[in-house]
Amino acid sequence: MRIPTDLLEKLDAALRLGNSDEAEALAKTMLERGVEPVALVQEALVPTLTDVGQKFQNFEIYLPELMMAGEAAERVTTLLEGVMLRAGKPSITLGTVILGQVEGDIHDIGRNIVGILLKSHGFKVVDLGRDVAASAFLDAAQKEKADIIGLSALMTTALPAQRRTLRLFEEVGLRRQFKIAIGGGATSQSWADEIGSDGYAPDAASAVELFKMLMDAPSG
Amino acid sequence: MNATDRLLDVIQRGLTGPVMDEQQFDSEQVAGGIRHVLRQYEIRADRSHVVNLDDGLADRVWSAALDFLASCGVYCIDTGRVIRFSREEIEQILNDAPREVQLGAGSDAVHESYRLVGEKRPPLNMGGPVGSPVSEALFVPVMLSYAQEPGVDVVCPATLSTLQGCEIRTRSPLEVLAAWQEFDGMMQVLERAGRPGMAVNCGQISISDVGFLSAISRGGYRPTDMHTLGMISELKVNFEQLNKVAHAIKQGGIIDPFANPIYGGLGGGLEGIAVLLTAELVALNLVFMAVCHGSSPTHPFNFNDTSREIMQATGLSLQALARNSHLMTNMTVSPVGGPGTKTLLYECAAYTTLCTVSGASRILGPRSACGTVQDHFSGLEARFNGGVARAAASLDRERADELVQRLLSCYEDLQDKKPVGKPFPEVYDLSTVQPTRAWLDIYDEVVREVSGWGLPLR
Numbered sequence: 001m002r003i004p005t006d007l008l009e010k011l012d013a014a015l016r017l018g019n020s021d022e023a024e025a026l027a028k029t030m031l032e033r034g035v036e037p038v039a040l041v042q043e044a045l046v047p048t049l050t051d052v053g054q055k056f057q058n059f060e061i062y063l064p065e066l067m068m069a070g071e072a073a074e075r076v077t078t079l080l081e082g083v084m085l086r087a088g089k090p091s092i093t094l095g096t097v098i099l100g101q102v103e104g105d106i107h108d109i110g111r112n113i114v115g116i117l118l119k120s121h122g123f124k125v126v127d128l129g130r131d132v133a134a135s136a137f138l139d140a141a142q143k144e145k146a147d148i149i150g151l152s153a154l155m156t157t158a159l160p161a162q163r164r165t166l167r168l169f170e171e172v173g174l175r176r177q178f179k180i181a182i183g184g185g186a187t188s189q190s191w192a193d194e195i196g197s198d199g200y201a202p203d204a205a206s207a208v209e210l211f212k213m214l215m216d217a218p219s220g
Numbered sequence: 221m222n223a224t225d226r227l228l229d230v231i232q233r234g235l236t237g238p239v240m241d242e243q244q245f246d247s248e249q250v251a252g253g254i255r256h257v258l259r260q261y262e263i264r265a266d267r268s269h270v271v272n273l274d275d276g277l278a279d280r281v282w283s284a285a286l287d288f289l290a291s292c293g294v295y296c297i298d299t300g301r302v303i304r305f306s307r308e309e310i311e312q313i314l315n316d317a318p319r320e321v322q323l324g325a326g327s328d329a330v331h332e333s334y335r336l337v338g339e340k341r342p343p344l345n346m347g348g349p350v351g352s353p354v355s356e357a358l359f360v361p362v363m364l365s366y367a368q369e370p371g372v373d374v375v376c377p378a379t380l381s382t383l384q385g386c387e388i389r390t391r392s393p394l395e396v397l398a399a400w401q402e403f404d405g406m407m408q409v410l411e412r413a414g415r416p417g418m419a420v421n422c423g424q425i426s427i428s429d430v431g432f433l434s435a436i437s438r439g440g441y442r443p444t445d446m447h448t449l450g451m452i453s454e455l456k457v458n459f460e461q462l463n464k465v466a467h468a469i470k471q472g473g474i475i476d477p478f479a480n481p482i483y484g485g486l487g488g489g490l491e492g493i494a495v496l497l498t499a500e501l502v503a504l505n506l507v508f509m510a511v512c513h514g515s516s517p518t519h520p521f522n523f524n525d526t527s528r529e530i531m532q533a534t535g536l537s538l539q540a541l542a543r544n545s546h547l548m549t550n551m552t553v554s555p556v557g558g559p560g561t562k563t564l565l566y567e568c569a570a571y572t573t574l575c576t577v578s579g580a581s582r583i584l585g586p587r588s589a590c591g592t593v594q595d596h597f598s599g600l601e602a603r604f605n606g607g608v609a610r611a612a613a614s615l616d617r618e619r620a621d622e623l624v625q626r627l628l629s630c631y632e633d634l635q636d637k638k639p640v641g642k643p644f645p646e647v648y649d650l651s652t653v654q655p656t657r658a659w660l661d662i663y664d665e666v667v668r669e670v671s672g673w674g675l676p677l678r
Contacts, residue, residue, distance in 0.1 A: 057521070059529070062488040064251035104390030104427045106452050109485045110520065156353040156592060157379055157427050160387035185523040186592050203521045 001034045003043055011076075015048045018068020020075040027076045037080040037092055041122055049073050049120030056113070057205050063113065070116035077122065093124045095147035095215045098140045100128035101184075102151050102165055105158035110184060113204040114150065121208050134165040141169075141178050148214050150207070151197075152184040159186055163195040179214040183207055223469045223509045226313075230507050231462065233303040234296035242295065245302065249292040250454050250486045254495055256291075257284035263491045270528060270628065271535050271574055271621035278337075278539040281491075285498035285540065286310055292499070294451075294507050297458040305506055313506055319546045321474055321511050323374050325444040328410075328417030330373045332512065334546040337539050337579045342613040343550075344582040346421060347602030348376030350516075350552050352591035356382050359405045360412075361653050362644050365599030367413035368653065371606030372599070374446070375409075376421035376584060377402055381594060391428040399426050399435035421446045421476060421584075429463040436471050446476035449508065453479070454486050455500060457507055465508050477504045478514035478552070483530050485520065493517055493533040498540045501549060512582065513541075516552035522635055523590040525554045526567040528628055534571075535578040542579025550582035551575045553605060556634075558589035558596040558641030560659055563631045565666040568601060569608050569675065570627035576612035577620040583609050589640040596640050598647050600655045600663055607667075611676045619674060626673055 007030055014023040030040055052069045055061045077092070084092055099115055101107055108130055115125045126144050128136055141149055151162045162182055169175040181199040182192050192200035199214055201207035221229070240249070257263075261284040265277065272278060286307055293304035305313070320333035323344075332344050347366035354362055359380060367375050382388065383398040403422070410416050422441040426432035432449070435441055447468040449461050468475050479500035481487050487496035497517055504510040516525045517534055525534065534551065541547055553571045557563030568586050575583055583605055588597040612620060641647070647659040655663070671678045 056484070059484055059489065062492070063482075063485045064247065064255070064488065067247060067251075106427075106458070109453055109482045113520070155427065156351075156381075156594075157388070157390070159353075160389065163387070164389075185590070188592075 003030055003035050003039065004033070008044055011044050012048045015045070015069050015072050016052060018065065018072050020072040023072040024075045024079055027079055031083060037083055040080060041077070041092055045073050045076060046121055049117070053117045053120070053205055053208070057203070063109065066113065066116055070120050073120045077119065092122060094122040094212065096124045096126065096144050097148045097150060097211060098126050098128060098137060098144060098146045099150045100132035100137060100152065101130040102153050102158050102161035103131060103133050104161050105153050105155050106130045107154040110154060110204070111152045114152070114183065114207045117204050117208050118211060121212070123211065134161070134168040137165050138168055138172065138174070146178055148179045148181060148211055151180065151182045153182070153187055154185045156186040159191065162187070166195050166197060179217070181210055181214060226509055227462070227466055227469060230303060234299050234301055237293065237296070237301040237303050239300055240295070240302050242297070242300070245295045246486055249302070253288050253292045254487050254492045257288045257495060258491055260284065263495065265490050265494070265532060265536060267490070267532070269621050270531050270624045271577060271617050272532070272539050273617055273621065275543065278536060278543050281494050281498055281536055282540040282544040284495045285502065288495060289499040289502055292455060294503050295456045297452070297456055303457070303507060310502065310506065314502065314545050314547070317505055317545070317547055318511050321548065323444065323446065323474065324419035325417035325442070328415045329444070330419070332548055332581050334548050335542060335579050335581045337542045338577055338617060339579065340613050342610045343576055343580050344373045345371055345602065345606035345609055346374045346376050346550070346582055346584045347372035347599060347606070348421070348585065349378045349597035350376050350585050350587040350591060351379045352587055352597055353381045353594040354378035355595055356380055356384070358595055358644055360408055361648070361650055362595070362597070363406065363409040364412055364653050365648060366602050367409050367415060367418060369599050369603045369606070372602050374419040374421065377406055378597070391430055395426060395428060395431035396434045399423065399431040400440065403435045403440050417444070419445050421448050423448055429460045432464050433467045436467065436473055441473065443472035445473060446512065447473040449477045451477065451479035451500060451504060451508070453482055454496060455503060469509060474511050475509055476512045476514060477508045477510050478516065479504055480516050480518050482518050482520050483533070490529045490533045493530070494536040494540070497533060497537040501537070501541060501547065505547060512548045512550055514550040514552065514584065516554045516587070522556055522638070523554065523592060524556045524635065525552070526556065526571050527635060528632065531571060531574050531624065535574045538575060538578035538580055548581040549579065550584055551580050552584040553586040554590050555586055555588060556590060557631065557639050558593060559598045559601065559644065559647040560642040560662065561639045562662055562666055563634050563639045564588055564601055564641060565604055565663065566627045566630040568605050569670050570624045572605050572608040573612040573615070573620050573675065574624055576609050577615055577617050593640045595643040595645070598644050598655065598659070600647070600659060604663060607677050608675065614676065623674055
């Protein structure tokens with residue numbers, strides 16, 4: 001069934017205000033009224049969070065508001081994931097992403113923004129944090145059965161660590177099992193091409209599009 | 221308290237302060253704390269000006285920043301605890317902060333000192349690409365292009381991309397050796413420039429403590445050089461950074477750290493970043509025993525600091541600091557434009573004018589092309605920056621505001637296009653280490669233009 005307009009508007013408002021409790025309650029009401037979890041994601045979460053992300057890009061809102069909307073969306077996604085699991089249906093997540101700041105880079109905020117937007121669009125995100133060794137990316141990718149690995153570098157001195165991380169995946173023969181994308185202020189498309197990554201995103205919004213495209217792209 | 225005792229006190233607070241989850245610190249202490257003081261102090265900037273003209277607003281930003289910092293504290297990542305100082309402790313430490321410092325030695329020494337808003341004495345000019353990546357073969361000519369400029373008072377190196385062709389790996393012996401190569405290269409540069417005692421902002425190559433410590437040890441960088449290290453955004457430290465402080469204190473170097481708040485990040489927009497930047501520069505003194513206090517507030521997508529809102533926040537914060545403390549503040553110009561573009565020079569003129577009339581004691585850079593493109597920087601832009609700083613010191617804030625608005629109109633629409641310009645070998649003659657005729661023509665054209673707009677560069 002289609003989502004009733006009044007509920008859709010209320011959920012939109014709850015997400016924008018970062019009201020996690022209300023967003024979760026509204027999502028439960030929708031499910032009780034027969035709304036399919038996938039429809040809830042596609043018709044409610046994705047449009048609202050896409051717009052929230054765009055407003056952040058335009059500086060109409062700032063990171064705290066983006067974080068709150070992202071947390072509310074994550075609460076709804078967790079609820080929906082549980083429903084699908086209990087019903088024996090396939091996961092609603094678009095894919096599993098490992099994110100991290102490569103070794104020697106201690107920045108956070110840019111990667112956090114990417115993580116929030118990816119979660120809002122239905123990705124499962126495992127954030128390894130800052131200053132992550134190449135081997136830790138490899139371990140996490142295998143443990144989480146990741147689809148995509150996102151290597152962030154804001155500092156030019158951290159660029160070699162991006163290359164080393166990619167090389168480690170090649171050396172152990174696992175490079176073709178995962179898509180590996182790069183981003184961060186120090187990176188560029190030419191650097192991505194040089195080190196052989198599967199993609200490059202200049203900012204958070206384009207990272208979402210890139211990761212969706214990589215999910216659709218054939219492996220190897 | 222001497223610096224060692226102060227550092228021991230900071231470490232004790234980091235070991236015993238309140239335990240907190242890092243995300244909670246971000247969302248409640250930083251983001252929530254900023255929102256609270258913005259409301260409490262009714263901080264609202266007049267967006268029709270880029271250079272702040274409202275002294276009352278600057279003073280409210282100062283009060284808000286101190287209240288915020290006393291409540292928020294600084295997060296120690298290694299212990300998961302908050303390092304807190306009361307407002308009274310903060311004010312006492314600020315009272316004891318140095319007002320001036322000698323940078324360099326002998327006849328090459330210069331004196332940096334605290335500046336007032338609108339002070340006619342110009343800020344110092346630190347020339348250099350501030351950690352931007354440089355090819356090994358170009359390190360000496362590039363850095364010589366800055367050190368040889370008479371209008372450059374002190375220098376800040378680029379970051380070597382490789383060491384004898386090898387990629388440099390953090391926390392490895394390669395980083396230690398690269399730090400020594402940076403030192404050797406800089407000493408060669410100062411010798412060739414005939415300015416052996418000139419101060420260097422050292423350790424640009426070293427991310428980790430081990431690289432940093434090695435090259436400021438015996439036989440390396442001197443006590444008259446400046447030791448740089450960064451606070452982690454926002455308001456976070458780790459033991460690796462504090463190791464650098466400990467070593468710098470015992471080596472007797474000049475501690476010259478920075479904190480770069482992210483525009484649109486946890487501090488929010490213009491007003492929030494003004495308060496956060498003010499608090500972070502004060503925190504550099506509390507936690508790192510800073511002698512000089514630096515920043516380059518960062519645009520989250522373009523990585524520059526020359527966009528309108530960031531400049532509004534920067535000027536407001538500098539004025540808050542200069543009116544209410546005697547901290548020496550320095551700002552790195554991070555333009556989107558690169559060598560061979562007029563955009564770069566317009567951005568430098570705008571940012572340096574803003575910082576000069578707002579009380580900064582030193583201008584750094586420029587970190588041309590935001591420091592992200594290898595070899596895209598040259599000494600000519602530091603010559604320009606120094607000229608702007610000296611000329612802008614004669615302006616009042618109203619005239620400076622008109623000029624900055626005019627300069628913004630020249631580059632604002634071009635920033636998203638990232639005009640990174642040309643690499644050093646295309647804008648300088650490598651055999652003479654002098655700018656090419658083409659780059660000088662662009663320079664002269666902008667000097668003529670900007671002089672005609674009221675900045676007496678000629």
